[in-house]
Every structure is written in structure tokens, then in C-alpha cells.
Amino acid sequence: MAVVCGVDLAAGPSLGFLPLVSLGPAFAGLAGGWRRTASIGGAALLVCLGLSLYDDLFDGRRGLVALLSVVGVTAAGLVAAVTRTRREAELADVLAIAEAAQRVLLRPVPLVAGPLRVAVSYTSAVAKARIGGDLYEVVASPQGVRAIVGDVQGKGLEAVETAAVVLGAFREAAHEAPDLVALGARLERALERHLPGEKFVTAVLAELAGDGRMTLLDYGHPAPLVVRADGTADFAVPPERALPLGLTSYGQDGPLPYEVPFAVGDQMLLYTDGVSEARDAEGTFYPLLPRASLLEEADIERALAAVRQDLVAHVGGPLHDDAAMLLVRYKPEHGG
Incomplete structure (x- = not known):
């Protein structure tokens, strides 16, 4: 997100890097919990909103598309984070049962x-x-x-x-x-x-x-x-x-x-x-x-x-x- 922000400020909006801000919440959903994903998604939304206003992108709707992409990826990241957390908890339970079974076996x-x-x-x-x-x-x-x-x-x-x-x-x-x-x-x-x-x-x-x-x-x-x-x-x-x-x-x-x-x-x-x-x-x-x-x-x-x-x-x-x-x-x- 910081790299995308720096490139956008240095090169201007013509390169179209702004939607890549959504990579932040995407990776957060793969590695962190839902709270971390939500917080990084909120930060990405603020960065996207600020850069859109700075680059004056709302007239051509590019800024709105970038904002919607951040919101969509954040929502998907939240679902992925919740699902992964549940599966990790289930796996921990299975490993605990297996460890108990080994102590018996x-x-x-x-x-x-x-x-x-x-x-x-x-x-x-x-x-x-x-x-x-x-x-x-x-x-x-x-x-x-x-x-x-x-x-x-x-x-x-x-x-x-x-x-x-x-x-x-x-x-x-x-x-x-x-x-x-x-x-x-x-x-x-x-x-x-x-x-x-x-x-x-x-x-x-x-x-x-x-x-x-x-x-x-x-x-x-x-x-x-x-x-x-x-x-x-x-x-x-x-x-x-x-x-x-x-x-x-x-x-x-x-x-x-x-x-x-x-x-x-x-x-x-x-x-x-x-x-x-x-x-x-x-x-x-x-x-x-x-x-x-x-x-x-x-x-x-x-x-x-x-x-x-x-x-x-x-x-x-x-x-x-x-x-x-x-x-x-x-x-x-x-x-x-």
C-alpha cells in the first residue's frame, strides 16, 4: 500500500496503480484475523479516497472504481480470514485429539x-x-x-x-x-x-x-x-x-x-x-x-x-x- 501510494504520488494517476491498494486487505485476509483485515481495509479505503481526491479522479469515475475494488477485496478478505480462523481452530482440536490418542496408543x-x-x-x-x-x-x-x-x-x-x-x-x-x-x-x-x-x-x-x-x-x-x-x-x-x-x-x-x-x-x-x-x-x-x-x-x-x-x-x-x-x-x- 505504501509503495502504491508513493508511485501514484511520483508518477501521477496516468499509470493506473491506484486499485492495487486493495492488495493490502487481500494479503491481510490470508495471514491475519478479521480485525486486522478490517483495519487494513479501512486504511486502504482512506488511502484510496485521499489519492482519488488528490488526483481528481472522481470526475471520470476511476476513483469510484478504485474505492469499490478496495471495499470488495476487503469484504472477501474478511470472509477468508473468518473461514481460515475457524479451520485453524478445528485443526487444533484434531491435533489435540490425535495427541491424546497417541498417549493412549x-x-x-x-x-x-x-x-x-x-x-x-x-x-x-x-x-x-x-x-x-x-x-x-x-x-x-x-x-x-x-x-x-x-x-x-x-x-x-x-x-x-x-x-x-x-x-x-x-x-x-x-x-x-x-x-x-x-x-x-x-x-x-x-x-x-x-x-x-x-x-x-x-x-x-x-x-x-x-x-x-x-x-x-x-x-x-x-x-x-x-x-x-x-x-x-x-x-x-x-x-x-x-x-x-x-x-x-x-x-x-x-x-x-x-x-x-x-x-x-x-x-x-x-x-x-x-x-x-x-x-x-x-x-x-x-x-x-x-x-x-x-x-x-x-x-x-x-x-x-x-x-x-x-x-x-x-x-x-x-x-x-x-x-x-x-x-x-x-x-x-x-x-x-
Whole structure:
């Protein structure tokens, strides 16, 4: 508006810049509220009226057309500002509901579960996303500490629905199932009952029994990374590959449980393929095993944060898939 006013005063009315004063209320309606739009529209009207009188434009009706253009654009800006404000309020309500849903779906894991210290990390591939298709949970049951990390097929609300079914079934069955095979069967039945069709979830179940035995059950999920107290690391690969949860209708037997040595001072990282399949600009996968030394940090939260930061640095930008990580550390008996 100031530029248009300056040009009009310097060059005169012959260039016909006066109607461009209406750009002020137009942009105000896109960026500000209705009060700001109305005030800028009023200022534009005064500027237009003053320049029309200064340039003596009312005789040829050019001044009147300019005034009407300012009034019309201001009215349209007011409608746009009110509509945008309402939509922003609705979006804020939706985000608040989504954040509450995430707290229910992916509630904070316990910092200490039995003899384990626990840390979790979730990085969404979508900016400002609250929930996604990756899932995790840790439950202290009578049979020992049980954990799950999984990755749901697909994206969006359907993936969230599937994740909610799996987590709900896990939280209930983890306290009752006598072993991981029975626990996995409960999850399968929950998927069949609530989500008909070919929905599937890759997942790994883990159980640390009271006698210190770590048992895993892998449903087509990336093998956990085990880091020993002496710094050596390797993947806990299952004895054979199995189908994901939800695909038992194809007739293949479920996965076989297998034990992994897990002594005091050892730690295990369970993760989704958003970590292992993250690529840099040259297409190189994230080297998780060589980065195991990052987990030697004494504080478990800082250790997992170091891996997350290194993962983002490797990709060099936003992740292309959700990345969930669950780190469990067998703390020494003296609590250090």
C-alpha cells in the first residue's frame, strides 16, 4: 500500500496503480484475523479516497472504481480470514485429539521393568505427525518382563487402527499367556477378529524370565541387536524366517521361540525397518551394527538419543518411514 501510494504520488494517476491498494486487505485476509483485515481495509479505503481526491479522479469515475475494488477485496478478505480462523481452530482440536490418542496408543514405557532399564524413541516420517503404524510396549508380567516392537502394513488411519488392536491384545494377553507362543496366538486371533482381510504386522516379542533367560519370537521382523557388556555386538537372528502376524491363513506354522544369552550389563535394541532400511543420498542403508558403540553411553536415554541423532544425520533429511526403537538394558544387581 505504501509503495502504491508513493508511485501514484511520483508518477501521477496516468499509470493506473491506484486499485492495487486493495492488495493490502487481500494479503491481510490470508495471514491475519478479521480485525486486522478490517483495519487494513479501512486504511486502504482512506488511502484510496485521499489519492482519488488528490488526483481528481472522481470526475471520470476511476476513483469510484478504485474505492469499490478496495471495499470488495476487503469484504472477501474478511470472509477468508473468518473461514481460515475457524479451520485453524478445528485443526487444533484434531491435533489435540490425535495427541491424546497417541498417549493412549503409545503410552510412555516404564523406565524400569523388573531387572531391565528401558528407553524408547519414535521418529515420524511425517512432520508434526502424532501417531503412525509403528508400535511398542513393555509389560511386567508374572512370567517376566515382556516387550513388543512392531510395524503395521500400510499408512494412515488404517495402520493406526491395526496398531491399536495389536497393542490392546498384547497388553491384556501379556499378563495371562503362559509363554510367547501363546501370546503370539492371542495377537493373531485379535487381528483375525477385528481386522478381516490381509492386514499384517511384522513384530518381535521378547521375554526376560525371572531366571534371566531372554526368549524371542520373531514374526518377519528385523532381528534385534544385542550389545554385550564387553562391547561386542551382533544380531539375534531367528532360526528360520516366519510370516508376519495376520497371515496365518496361508497355512504356514508360526515362528519358533529361541533363546538369546542375556547377562547382567547386556542390552538389546528392538527396532522397526524405518531404522535398518534408512538410506543416505547414495542409497546406503544405515549401518546399525557398526553404530552399536553409540549404546555404550552410561545413561540409557542419552545412548538411544545418540543413535536417533546418528540415524537422522545418516539420512541427511526427513526420514522416509517411521522409525521406532526400544532399548532394554539388563542393569546390575547393585542398581548401577
